[in-house]
Amino acid sequence: xxxxxxxxxxxxxxQLATRRVALWGWGREGRAAWRAIRSRLSSLPLTLFCNGDExxxxxxxxxxxLHPEATVSADRLAAFDVVIxxxxxxxYREEAQQAAALGTRFVGGTALWFAEHPDARTVxxxxxxxxxxxTALLAHLLRAGGHATxxxxxxxxxxxxxxxxxxxxxxxxxxxxxxQTGDVAASGVRPDVxxxxxxxxxxxxxxxxxxxxxxxxxxxxxxxxxxxxxxxAADPRxxxxxxxxxxxxxxxxxxxxxxxxxxxxxxxxQGMDTASLPLPGRHNRGNxxxxxxxxxxxxxxxxxxxxxxxxxxxxxxRLQALGTRNGITxxxxxxxxxxHATLAALDCFGDRRVAVLVGGHDRGIPWDDFAQAMRTRxxxxxxxxxxxxPKIHALLAPLARTAGFALREAGDLGDAMRQARxxxxxxxxxxxxxxxxxxxxxxxxxxxxRHFAELAGSDPExxxxxxxxxxx
Numbered sequence: 001x002x003x004x005x006x007x008x009x010x011x012x013x014x015q016l017a018t019r020r021v022a023l024w025g026w027g028r029e030g031r032a033a034w035r036a037i038r039s040r041l042s043s044l045p046l047t048l049f050c051n052g053d054e055x056x057x058x059x060x061x062x063x064x065x066l067h068p069e070a071t072v073s074a075d076r077l078a079a080f081d082v083v084i085x086x087x088x089x090x091x092y093r094e095e096a097q098q099a100a101a102l103g104t105r106f107v108g109g110t111a112l113w114f115a116e117h118p119d120a121r122t123v124x125x126x127x128x129x130x131x132x133x134x135t136a137l138l139a140h141l142l143r144a145g146g147h148a149t150x151x152x153x154x155x156x157x158x159x160x161x162x163x164x165x166x167x168x169x170x171x172x173x174x175x176x177x178x179x180q181t182g183d184v185a186a187s188g189v190r191p192d193v194x195x196x197x198x199x200x201x202x203x204x205x206x207x208x209x210x211x212x213x214x215x216x217x218x219x220x221x222x223x224x225x226x227x228x229x230x231x232x233a234a235d236p237r238x239x240x241x242x243x244x245x246x247x248x249x250x251x252x253x254x255x256x257x258x259x260x261x262x263x264x265x266x267x268x269x270q271g272m273d274t275a276s277l278p279l280p281g282r283h284n285r286g287n288x289x290x291x292x293x294x295x296x297x298x299x300x301x302x303x304x305x306x307x308x309x310x311x312x313x314x315x316x317x318r319l320q321a322l323g324t325r326n327g328i329t330x331x332x333x334x335x336x337x338x339x340h341a342t343l344a345a346l347d348c349f350g351d352r353r354v355a356v357l358v359g360g361h362d363r364g365i366p367w368d369d370f371a372q373a374m375r376t377r378x379x380x381x382x383x384x385x386x387x388x389x390p391k392i393h394a395l396l397a398p399l400a401r402t403a404g405f406a407l408r409e410a411g412d413l414g415d416a417m418r419q420a421r422x423x424x425x426x427x428x429x430x431x432x433x434x435x436x437x438x439x440x441x442x443x444x445x446x447x448x449x450r451h452f453a454e455l456a457g458s459d460p461e462x463x464x465x466x467x468x469x470x471x472x
Contacts, residue, residue: 012115013040016082022047024072024106025086026054032160033084033109034066039163047080074098082107087154087179090206110180113159114187122172123294124153126181126220127197127232129341133279133315134197134287135175136467138294143472144308145300147171150471154180157469169471171298178217179206185223193297194226194246195290199237200340205363221246228297230290249293257289257302264288266303277309280319281348315467317449319345322458327426330456332463333433334449339370342435346379353428354379355406355420357413360436360448362388370435371395374403379431381406381423385416388436412441413448417455430456 013036021037023030023046030050037044048058048068055068069076077083077099083106085091091106100106114122125135132155139151148167152159153174176184184191199217207213214237221229225245231238233253241248251257257266262285264271274285288309292302314320315335322330333345342358356379367388374382374396382405384393393409400407406423410416413432420430438448450460 013037013112017041017044019081020079021045022049022077022080022083023085024049024077024083025089026050026058026068027086027088029086029109029158029160030084032158033086033112034063036109036112036160036163037084038063047076049076078102078104080104084109084112087177088206090208092206092208092212107186108180108183109158109160110153110176110183111187113163114184114189116163117172118189120168120172121170121298122174122191123193123195123298124174124176124181124184124191124220124224124226125195125197125290125294126176126178126217127195128200128217128338129344130197130283130287131175131177132335133284133318134195134290135173136315137279137288137309137312138195138291139173139467139472140312141291141295141305141308142171142173142300144311145305147300148471149173151467151469155469156466162470165471176220178213181218181220182216182223185219185225189224191220191224191226193228193230193294194220194224195230195294196221196235196238197232197287197290198235200338230293230297232290249297251289251293252286257292259286259289264306266292271303271306272309274309278312278314279309280314280321281344283344284319313467316464317445319348320449320463322453322456322463325457327428328421328424329429330452330458331429331431331433332449332452332456333431334438334445334452336433336435337437337445338365339367339435342433343370343373345431345433346377349379349429349431353424354431355381355383355423355428356431356433357383357385357410357416357420358433358435359384359386359389359392360434360441361386361439362391363437365436367392367395367435371399374399374405376403378403378405380428381408381420383408383410383416383419383423385410385413386434386436387440413451414455417452 043065046066049072052070055070058068074095085106125131139149142149148169149171150169151173154177155175229243229246229248233250262275264274279285295302317332317334320332336342396407408419410419432452438445442448453460453463
């Protein structure tokens with residue numbers, strides 16, 4: 001049985017009834033998996049691997065068949081047929097690899113959801129940058145066209161929280177991180193449409209290497225085998241793909257949806273001017289082309305829906321303007337967790353004087369391309385902070401004088417804000433676009449962005465409105 005299981009995941013939750021099952025992780029995804037299993041299998045014994053505080057919380061639920069354990073090892077994991085793992089836990093950890101070699105099957109909640117919904121009309125969106133805005137914009141346009149659409153996944157609502165919606169939506173707009181793309185392939189269910197925006201190095205601590213990150217990200221295309229793949233023609237890794245099991249439709253190419261300056265085109269037919277759309281940054285306006293291509297792939301009239309982009313509400317912490325005070329404009333791009341994302345953010349400000357705050361948790365992503373770009377397109381000032389701040393500062397120091405930018409180093413975000421304002425001397429833009437995760441100093445990028453807003457004199461509550469998740 002274990003040999004068979006190691007090659008094939010359970011097709012649905014009911015089939016877990018004859019398996020030895022554990023949960024690994026007790027964040028929102030872990031709790032969603034527990035509730036989903038309990039909705040079908042009320043007395044299935046479940047071991048939960050989590051930390052001590054989470055174990056106490058789990059015990060307080062009063063589930064007599066849930067058994068928390070505050071330590072995890074290869075031997076304990078190997079005692080189970082199936083381990084349902086939260087996305088943030090890497091399957092490349094040594095204890096997971098050892099248990100997998102002994103036949104334990106590791107699956108995520110995304111795989112279970114897809115196995116439960118083989119006939120759902122799904123559009124899966126992934127990419128290193130822009131996937132949340134793209135998925136939310138897709139749902140917005142589909143809803144504007146009268147199609148009941150679920151917005152879920154990595155954007156903030158685990159799919160398993162929508163296990164049995166009544167009534168079921170017509171369409172599913174699903175954001176997937178690189179932690180989840182393999183789960184779709186593992187489910188054995190082909191998405192209707194898969195959208196890939198771009199790929200550059202990210203999450204190397206989870207994946208272990210850039211090559212593995214790219215391979216894992218591409219599993220949504222290469223192994224899940226979507227019926228239609230919507231790809232960015234400008235991304236060299238995507239442009240080189242060969243997908244014999246999928247119909248491929250390109251965006252960003254002259255024969256499809258693309259931008260010419262700020263004008264939107266479908267082939268040679270000119271559409272709207274995108275400059276005034278509430279999509280901060282040209283890269284986000286370019287991703288409107290991905291959305292319209294996906295809408296066409298579903299069989300709908302994208303031209304008729306495109307104008308509804310004007311009523312889209314941008315997501316928080318993504319090039320979010322917080323206002324101008326004493327000559328300084330503050331922009332919150334806390335979602336930026338790669339140097340490539342920071343470069344894209346800087347491109348949005350043209351000739352304005354910008355002091356950018358960079359640095360955070362160091363997960364091994366190189367900043368060499370960023371440094372090279374600073375030779376010709378540097379802002380007025382760069383303030384390095386966080387765990388990898390000293391490393392970034394040391395890399396940029398030889399360039400600062402010849403490239404003509406001020407270079408500072410700060411101990412924390414508050415210090416970075418003070419130094420940025422000082423460098424701008426009362427006029428310009430203070431841009432938080434760290435190019436690194438927030439771990440250590442903050443719980444997540446949201447907490448970092450809220451603190452930036454507070455330091456900038458804005459109400460952290462008022463800046464945090466999110467799109468309508470779930471079904472609408």
